[in-house]
Amino acid sequence: MDLSVDLGGLCLKNPVMSASGTFGYGLEFSSFGDLKELGAIVVKGLSLKPKKGNPVPRIAETPCGMLNAIGLQNIGIENFLKDKLPFLPWKETPVVVNLYAQSVPEFGVLAGILSDEPGIAALEVNISCPNVREGGVQFGQNAKAAAAVVSEAKRKCGVKPLIIKLSPNVTDIRSIALAVQGAGADMISLINTLGGMAVDVYTRKPRLANVFGGLSGPAIKPVALKMVYEVCSEVDIPVIGLGGISSAEDVLEFILVGAHAVQVGTANFLRPDFIFDLIRELPQAMSRTGIASLEELRGGLETVEPSPVCA
Amino acid sequence: MDLSVDLGGLCLKNPVMSASGTFGYGLEFSSFGDLKELGAIVVKGLSLKPKKGNPVPRIAETPCGMLNAIGLQNIGIENFLKDKLPFLPWKETPVVVNLYAQSVPEFGVLAGILSDEPGIAALEVNISCPNVREGGVQFGQNAKAAAAVVSEAKRKCGVKPLIIKLSPNVTDIRSIALAVQGAGADMISLINTLGGMAVDVYTRKPRLANVFGGLSGPAIKPVALKMVYEVCSEVDIPVIGLGGISSAEDVLEFILVGAHAVQVGTANFLRPDFIFDLIRELPQAMSRTGIASLEELRGGLETVEPSPVCA
């Protein structure tokens, strides 16, 4: 059974990575499984300086999903490199740093800092961040702004492969994907969370102090699968699919629509050993579908040209 | 307990309407409750000529939701007026026709046909339809195209109030809402379904023959609430909220973020008497939240200015 994947510059022993923000700095899960078993560890989004994040409540459960507005609380890139990275098994398992910034130059600085770090296998740029210059519209919601971030990060990241993580809150995900590919992205990951909110009719307050949050979990899997499928049909670089994955079969669904690898996010909250079990179950799920390597399944969806959606 | 709502030209005895496409032509539910108890009946999307719709499978269940790609199968506007409308209690309960067309003039023709129909209380224009002229991009995904549909329908619909139903598959729902308000919409309803897909790893086929479909049901409620809140904060015309409503409290949540009325869609599939029970439970839910009229709750969300979402 061949689980390995080659993402062009990033080789994984299996296609299952943790999704940023749902796996802490990795170490939180070391009691529950062997971190070396992961395809890659993607850590919480890091910014130049430590950030306190949003006020509480920051999370809310929704039907088959959840909302979060953590507000990118993190210990900052330097503390991560000093206090966390040395304890991660980066020699055996690629460690990917997810980057958060509020301006194009800031993304460049972050990429520069990581460009020489032997412990870092790749950078994942989170463009679902508000662009302070543009009044808070997310970089990822505008093809030009997204491309600007990518060019700058690419210029600074040296030989490190650059993954660009797309926001699903757009009219046409394909145009954004093409823009970031054109600007030099080595890989694309998607989807980040869908914008959402929840309220309490008794207190008349939003369930998140921040009012708005990001929707994740099984509820969004159909949206994620569609966007991953569309992007895979459009770009030539490897695509990492995520959004609502909660079983080994879900992993294969994303591979089937064209993804090279996947990330598991919210499902890590079901129980902390979840991702380890999922990886162990993957070979069985593969046999059930009659494949011995992921290559046999990738992009193998049998379909006629889809017609535009209209209910 | 005052359940009535005035939508400016359309008065409802209670805020609960059926959502188009989930309540047939209304008559399918007459064995399960008294249609006169509904706030309004919104019927399946109608086109100029009868339509056969998409091949099967057309529906798939997803976590806390479902996908559909019915493809607007309908009996056509003329058959509806002749064979269905006379049997609906339109004197007691407003009947709203949902309109589907693939070009701007076609929307005008439909609106014209309905402009003199005494049995029709309002028109709901479904702009989540592919614009054949623009290679299938939905009218609702482009502010200009959306406005063009609205102007034309408004020009032809006479005194009938015009509801424009927005697609959530856009980067900025507020700009579309403003555009349709500017073009003469009397009301806005949202959200239509989110684009999505599902696949079967064993057969390697999409679970919908059409590949893509629209995601609806409780899974999407957080997305719907946010968009309704955003649109209510932006426009001056009444807003009808929908997306995932499955309880009387859900109805109040949409009122709380600013909606004047709501529609119940996918939840009608839980059991065919669902909407009747929900309406009966509404007064109790209102007492639990301590209100005697919806006016007391509408738009009453206590919030500070939300910051842009970033996980």
Add this chain to the structure above:
Amino acid sequence: MNRFKDGGQVDKNTLSNKPECSSLKVLGTAYAGSGDFVHLYLEPPLWEFSPGQFVMLRPESWGLDPLWPRPFSICEKTAEYMRIFIQVVGRGTRLLSLCDPGSTINVTGPLGRGFRVPEGPLLILAGGMGIAPFLGLCKNHPYPQKISMLFGHRLALKHYPFEESPGEMHKESMHQVSEDDLKTFAQVLGERIRDFAPKGEILACGPMPFLKVVQKYALACKASVQISVETRMACGVGACLGCVVKTNEEEMVQSCLYGPVFAADKIVL
């Protein structure tokens, strides 16, 4: 004239009774051969039905996931119980198979159009779970000796209520394990249909490949055959248009409303 249009030519014998929603108590469950085959006994509803009609079941304990109710043929109804015969094939049927006695299930029914059952000889063709709608029919038939049944099954016979139908019937069961068995079974189906065609009415229910074989021979022999189809259903009442089948006239009709039983020569499988 189109028999599928509302108000069109519809056989009165098979017109649906007015359906209703009820909340019915689970009386108990009985497993047949394994936990994957279960007879679910519910309080009997007040309505009557014709064999082939179905119910949508949704246990009240279900939250919002699974979302849809699930369709099942009404297997049998007596003064004491309504019985549903279920094979576990996924999440919904698994949850149904585990329902506790005393728990309640939302039941909508009777739905759709059942079999038209004329007085003369009957040939019943059942494939696997397709036996479900026929059990009550056979047990309540005044002249069981007029019924012949051919039952094809891929899993062991012990899982199915085959022996339970009246001994006076002409019963034949065939077990399909290999591809060859399937071919033989198709052949036998053809022979039985051909031989029986002049004598009476044929009723069939089973998986799609089985129904296709039945339809093929039915058309070839111009036999009077009614077939019951299984489609993916959300609402069960004709509203969602998810469950449509194509008629010979290229119309898409809801099988929950105008079926699940159709004349074999009226629809495209």
Add this chain to the structure above:
Amino acid sequence: MNRFKDGGQVDKNTLSNKPECSSLKVLGTAYAGSGDFVHLYLEPPLWEFSPGQFVMLRPESWGLDPLWPRPFSICEKTAEYMRIFIQVVGRGTRLLSLCDPGSTINVTGPLGRGFRVPEGPLLILAGGMGIAPFLGLCKNHPYPQKISMLFGHRLALKHYPFEESPGEMHKESMHQVSEDDLKTFAQVLGERIRDFAPKGEILACGPMPFLKVVQKYALACKASVQISVETRMACGVGACLGCVVKTNEEEMVQSCLYGPVFAADKIVL
């Protein structure tokens, strides 16, 4: 020096044991006064814990909705069972209260930091369900006569395991029905804290308004008070950053990792 930073100054007595995930059988449930208060008995896990530590529970029968496991204090653990005391307040707790004996629950624990329990006199302040983490502590304490407990409750006393703790303790319960009762209770809390402050350690657990009162008097009297907070949790292991509380130093720390028990003078409620 910051006691919340990893590797910082952390009291070794309260450092979490290495947590693990186990699948534990439900031995049974016992209702207390009504179906809304339930003692859930599970097979005992292999690990040890300190009172105040908690577990995340997720029955294996849950599909994807509810999504998150639910956090509960470990009420008591013996050789025969681990006991969780649950009040039904929503969907998750309702489902837990209905778990069948023999069904299995995913249990992650022991999580977080429990109470530091010094040898001297103890004053326990419990509000409502805040009594849960103290039952085992009291029952297993070598000198129960050194423990005083003040228990405030808004629902009838019969719902809570108040009588069950050792008779040698100094126990006092106060029922709050009216606003006035609440005021009186707050006053009494103040008096007890003031009187006890010089004598020993105070441990408190209860709803947020209760903890705020406790904290206020704790700071006023410079009493040594440990409080256990309840926050909304998704992961329970420090990864999601959903459950943070603010420290005096304006840091946001995960209460699932560095709490739920904190020194009353270290956090902002």
